[in-house]
Amino acid sequence: MPDHAYILIVEDSPTQALRLEQLLLGSGLSVRVAASAVEALALADENPPAVVVSDILMPGMDGYELCRRIRASTKLAHIPVILLTTLADPEDILKGLKSGATNFVTKPYDPDLLLGRVRQLMSELDLRRAKGQKAELDIVFGGKRHHVSADARQMADLLLSTYENAVIQSRALDRANKNLAEKEALLRAVIASLPAQIMVLDAQGRITATNEAWEHMGRDSPLIPGVLGRTFGHIARQGLCSEDIALDSVAAAVHEVAAGTRKSFSSELCVQSDGQQRWLLLYASPMSDRGGAVVTHMDITESKRAEQALRRSEANLAKAQHLAMLGSFEWLSKGDAFIWSDELYRILGYQPGSVQPGRDFLLRHLHAEDSQAFVKCLLDTARRGTPFELQFRFMRQDGVERIGLCQAEAEFDATGKLSRILGTVQDVTRQKLLERELVRAKEAAEAGSRVKSEFLANMSHEIRTPLNGILGMTELTLRTGLNREQREYLSMVKASADALATLVGDILDFSRIEAGKLELERSDFRLREILQAALKPMEMQAEAKGLHLTLRIDPAVPEHLHGDAGRLRQVLLNLVSNAIKFTPSGGIDIDVLPTATSHTPSGQEPDHKFELLFSVADTGIGIDTQLQERVFDIFTQGDSSLSRQYEGTGLGLAISRQLVELMGGAIWVESAIGQGATFNFTVALERAIAPITAKPESRVQAQRPGQPGQADPLMGLRVLLAEDNLVNQHYASILLKRQGCLTTTAANGREALDKLAAEPFDLVLMDVQMPEMDGVKATRIIRNDPAYAKVRNVPIVAMTAHAMQGDRERFLESGMDEYVSKPIDQDELFKVMRAALAKRRDAAAELAHPAQPHKVDNAPEDDAVLDVRKTLDRLQGDNEFLGVLYKTFLEDAPNKLASLEQAITDQDYTKMVRESHAFQGAAGTVGAALLREVAGALESASRQREAEPARQHFLELKDMVARICERMRAYIES
Numbered sequence: 001m002p003d004h005a006y007i008l009i010v011e012d013s014p015t016q017a018l019r020l021e022q023l024l025l026g027s028g029l030s031v032r033v034a035a036s037a038v039e040a041l042a043l044a045d046e047n048p049p050a051v052v053v054s055d056i057l058m059p060g061m062d063g064y065e066l067c068r069r070i071r072a073s074t075k076l077a078h079i080p081v082i083l084l085t086t087l088a089d090p091e092d093i094l095k096g097l098k099s100g101a102t103n104f105v106t107k108p109y110d111p112d113l114l115l116g117r118v119r120q121l122m123s124e125l126d127l128r129r130a131k132g133q134k135a136e137l138d139i140v141f142g143g144k145r146h147h148v149s150a151d152a153r154q155m156a157d158l159l160l161s162t163y164e165n166a167v168i169q170s171r172a173l174d175r176a177n178k179n180l181a182e183k184e185a186l187l188r189a190v191i192a193s194l195p196a197q198i199m200v201l202d203a204q205g206r207i208t209a210t211n212e213a214w215e216h217m218g219r220d221s222p223l224i225p226g227v228l229g230r231t232f233g234h235i236a237r238q239g240l241c242s243e244d245i246a247l248d249s250v251a252a253a254v255h256e257v258a259a260g261t262r263k264s265f266s267s268e269l270c271v272q273s274d275g276q277q278r279w280l281l282l283y284a285s286p287m288s289d290r291g292g293a294v295v296t297h298m299d300i301t302e303s304k305r306a307e308q309a310l311r312r313s314e315a316n317l318a319k320a321q322h323l324a325m326l327g328s329f330e331w332l333s334k335g336d337a338f339i340w341s342d343e344l345y346r347i348l349g350y351q352p353g354s355v356q357p358g359r360d361f362l363l364r365h366l367h368a369e370d371s372q373a374f375v376k377c378l379l380d381t382a383r384r385g386t387p388f389e390l391q392f393r394f395m396r397q398d399g400v401e402r403i404g405l406c407q408a409e410a411e412f413d414a415t416g417k418l419s420r421i422l423g424t425v426q427d428v429t430r431q432k433l434l435e436r437e438l439v440r441a442k443e444a445a446e447a448g449s450r451v452k453s454e455f456l457a458n459m460s461h462e463i464r465t466p467l468n469g470i471l472g473m474t475e476l477t478l479r480t481g482l483n484r485e486q487r488e489y490l491s492m493v494k495a496s497a498d499a500l501a502t503l504v505g506d507i508l509d510f511s512r513i514e515a516g517k518l519e520l521e522r523s524d525f526r527l528r529e530i531l532q533a534a535l536k537p538m539e540m541q542a543e544a545k546g547l548h549l550t551l552r553i554d555p556a557v558p559e560h561l562h563g564d565a566g567r568l569r570q571v572l573l574n575l576v577s578n579a580i581k582f583t584p585s586g587g588i589d590i591d592v593l594p595t596a597t598s599h600t601p602s603g604q605e606p607d608h609k610f611e612l613l614f615s616v617a618d619t620g621i622g623i624d625t626q627l628q629e630r631v632f633d634i635f636t637q638g639d640s641s642l643s644r645q646y647e648g649t650g651l652g653l654a655i656s657r658q659l660v661e662l663m664g665g666a667i668w669v670e671s672a673i674g675q676g677a678t679f680n681f682t683v684a685l686e687r688a689i690a691p692i693t694a695k696p697e698s699r700v701q702a703q704r705p706g707q708p709g710q711a712d713p714l715m716g717l718r719v720l721l722a723e724d725n726l727v728n729q730h731y732a733s734i735l736l737k738r739q740g741c742l743t744t745t746a747a748n749g750r751e752a753l754d755k756l757a758a759e760p761f762d763l764v765l766m767d768v769q770m771p772e773m774d775g776v777k778a779t780r781i782i783r784n785d786p787a788y789a790k791v792r793n794v795p796i797v798a799m800t801a802h803a804m805q806g807d808r809e810r811f812l813e814s815g816m817d818e819y820v821s822k823p824i825d826q827d828e829l830f831k832v833m834r835a836a837l838a839k840r841r842d843a844a845a846e847l848a849h850p851a852q853p854h855k856v857d858n859a860p861e862d863d864a865v866l867d868v869r870k871t872l873d874r875l876q877g878d879n880e881f882l883g884v885l886y887k888t889f890l891e892d893a894p895n896k897l898a899s900l901e902q903a904i905t906d907q908d909y910t911k912m913v914r915e916s917h918a919f920q921g922a923a924g925t926v927g928a929a930l931l932r933e934v935a936g937a938l939e940s941a942s943r944q945r946e947a948e949p950a951r952q953h954f955l956e957l958k959d960m961v962a963r964i965c966e967r968m969r970a971y972i973e974s
Contacts (some may be wrong), residue, residue: 005125006031006047007118008033008040008044008051009032009033010058011033022113023114036059037054037061037065038068045076047849048076050119050125051122053084055532056083061103067081068100080102080103080121081100081102081105082103084105085104085105100648102120118549155749196296197298198210198296199232199294201258204231204232204259205254207228207230210227232254232255244745253265253284254295259348264285265290267282268281280300282296285295327346327425328422328423329357329423330423331420333382333417333418338357339357347427348365348397349398365395366395367395367843370390373392373946375408377949380949382410387407389405390948391432391948403432408423408425411604427561469597478494487646513863523562523564525562525565526559526561530569534572535573542588545580545584549580550587554594558688561687561923562688562689567662570655570659571656572614573665575616576590578652584620585619586618586619586676591614592613608884608885608925610685610686611682611685613680613681615678615679615680622677623672625671625672632656632657645758664684666682712740713834713838714740717761717833718741718762719743719765720761720765721743721744729745729747732829739826748771749770750773753788756782756791763794763795763796763797764782765797767800768811775816776814779796779798779814780814783814793840795833795836795837796817797816797836799835809929818836820832864929865963866928866965868882868971877955889965896918897961912938916939919932920939931960
């Protein structure tokens with residue numbers, strides 16, 4: 001067969017043509033397609049095909065005529081032609097013989113059979129080019145004689161293919177008949193086993209067949225024999241033994257259905273059977289156009305009794321609800337349907353049943369703000385299964401606004417899927433009006449403070465917008481060519497703008513603190529590094545006034561700590577700035593010491609928590625004893641004369657006090673006029689779990705030697721950047737290039753895999769959401785596919801705009817080492833990259849020198865409660881340190897729970913936010929994922945000032961803490 005040989009498909013249906021083309025192409029054959037016989041002849045004349053596969057029924061010229069034209073052509077006569085037919089008419093065979101067809105393939109065709117025919121014909125091309133022997137044949141078919149003259153081989157091929165098709169159809173028919181017989185037997189068995197009574201009637205209403213259940217009709221023994229041939233009315237009267245005249249009308253209706261004069265009939269009958277009253281459900285349906293009916297009936301006595309009992313119960317419930325003015329509802333998850341009690345209609349001002357109940361209809365009556373809370377409570381209950389209680393405002397049909405109280409809980413099926421939510425709604429307007437009068441008095445007292453805070457926040461934001469423009473344009477102008485006078489003037493403008501920006505920042509901080517919206521951002525940090533960086537800009541100010549600035553850190557202070565380094569730096573900078581401002585000569589000494597409670601007795605394990613004392617002592621003008629308590633009040637500096645001599649607003653110390661208290665500490669001053677001042681403050685921090693890489697020290701005079709700096713591990717790093725957005729890709733590439741990284745880009749996860757397989761990389765920055773293959777799937781392949789075994793341990797950092805709770809855990813679970821959110825901050829990006837490199841380096845070292853960790857008997861299902869294994873991995877197998885963490889949690893948890901419970905009782909939402917946030921941090925430290933989730937939900941409810949949801953979350957948190965403490969004690973004892 002020549003290499004250029006191809007199969008010509010002739011098919012007017014695009015769908016059938018495409019199916020044939022894909023079948024043949026998939027088998028390695030060359031294919032061309034013609035949509036008509038005329039187009040096929042033109043293609044064949046231009047380039048003769050090896051085989052033609054043609055449909056028969058086509059517009060214009062059919063398949064038979066196409067065959068005749070091919071056989072009539074000297075150039076094409078040798079080409080075998082396969083006709084696709086249904087063989088619905090045996091004359092198709094005669095037409096095929098007369099037209100010169102080589103083969104028949106029956107529709108719907110078997111792909112393997114068709115391919116086999118094509119390949120066989122292609123293997124015989126040379127043989128078919130030789131002229132075969134002509135055969136003459138007379139056939140009598142349908143009473144007519146047909147004379148056929150054809151090539152003997154063609155005739156044999158066609159007849160054999162026809163026979164083969166007939167055999168295939170016959171076998172398929174046999175299988176179908178067998179399946180039909182089996183289904184018929186199964187149907188008979190099913191009908192015989194049904195508890196329902198079944199009877200078949202002819203068109204005259206006579207019984208032609210019954211099942212055993214009908215013959216007994218609820219009795220222990222069968223009815224009188226010989227039921228076949230009798231009418232339905234006669235047998236029903238005998239079998240049911242009822243004097244009810246309704247049976248006559250029922251029998252008449254059933255006979256009408258059997259006669260075809262009625263479509264169907266159903267009825268419930270109350271009858272006497274074996275001396276007892278019973279209920280039957282009867283249904284008659286026609287069999288066919290020729291008449292006859294199938295009659296079924298079932299004993300529904302028990303369901304009727306249950307229905308009657310249910311109606312009595314519902315009547316009692318409706319009466320109780322009416323007396324209590326308490327409505328109820330049911331939300332079915334399937335179909336999102338609502339069902340109301342009559343009293344709920346009345347509460348909303350409607351007559352029972354006068355409107356169609358529904359969630360949207362109910363929400364239209366609720367106040368706009370409360371409707372969102374109502375939906376949120378329903379969804380939370382549906383997800384978590386926790387009951388809820390919600391107070392809301394609603395509008396009755398008559399336009400009167402009322403107050404309602406809703407209580408609801410969810411029900412789940414055996415698979416854990418939500419089935420429904422049941423709830424009650426009570427009109428509590430009268431009670432709430434009384435409560436509201438009490439609340440108004442309290443709100444009036446708080447109004448002044450709230451208005452003040454809102455004013456400060458709004459004004460600060462209004463000032464900051466143009467101020468940012470002033471600062472930015474001034475900075476750009478200072479970088480241009482200016483003369484000395486111009487530069488001096490612009491520098492004064494920038495200094496004034498910087499001072500104003502600091503003031504605006506203080507006002508914003510104060511308003512956030514006063515509104516309870518300022519949160520601490522806790523993370524691991526190096527204390528010396530943070531302090532030196534903070535004091536570096538203060539050095540120049542001190543030197544300009546001829547003052548010394550000294551930092552002393554006690555050797556007992558841990559180098560690596562956990563807390564809010566930014567707010568700690570803010571407090572220290574404010575105190576040092578004040579000290580420089582109020583000190584004309586001498587200097588400022590800064591000391592950092594552990595408090596008495598932070599000292600660890602000899603022989604005991606160090607505590608996880610650590611309290612530090614910071615002292616900022618100056619040789620300045622001092623503060624009068626009578627004014628020392630006032631300096632921490634807002635807008636207070638000491639007295640008016642100081643305010644005129646020394647610039648300032650008096651906000652800094654007020655903010656510092658509130659920040660220190662938020663960090664669990666206290667602040668105070670010791671001073672006398674003319675003898676300088678010492679400002680002291682304490683903060684509660686924690687020891688960092690893992691060491692933090694050191695950064696170069698500043699020029700501040702340090703009394704304890706630091707560690708030498710280390711080379712940046714990012715310099716020369718080969719980084720694969722997988723990012724589909726070109727702007728983000730370009731931005732990240734520039735950042736990496738400036739950091740000394742060698743960057744290769746990939747537009748999606750698939751391309752990233754290809755480039756990882758082609759060349760080695762030291763780290764992968766993987767966007768999460770990309771086309772073709774996302775970052776999570778690509779990471780799983782890298783970590784688990786044997787084809788990528790050589791790069792399985794490459795550090796992978798997720799880059800994503802996702803910032804919802806749980807996203808970070810999901811990315812890390814897929815095998816990513818670290819996570820950075822968009823928009824990308826370059827310092828955060830490089831910090832995370834270094835952390836990912838260190839994590840993989842430490843893991844490699846652990847494999848080379850494995851530790852012998854304490855045996856932990858966690859069950860996987862308990863890991864969400866307290867994941868001992870993961871925490872031990874973070875501590876590098878340090879069982880003793882883990883024990884210290886657990887002991888600290890056990891000692892601290894009862895006090896925190898008591899404080900949080902008191903805050904909930906007092907509805908002190910600021911304290912609730914602070915305490916629940918603290919629980920989140922503690923949960924993350926000890927590896928309690930569920931506790932962290934519950935504490936997050938409690939914090940969210942506290943911020944929204946949702947009292948009941950907060951109370952429910954606290955009960956969950958309390959139970960979770962008890963379970964965690966139990967596991968911790970078991971671990972410590974083991």
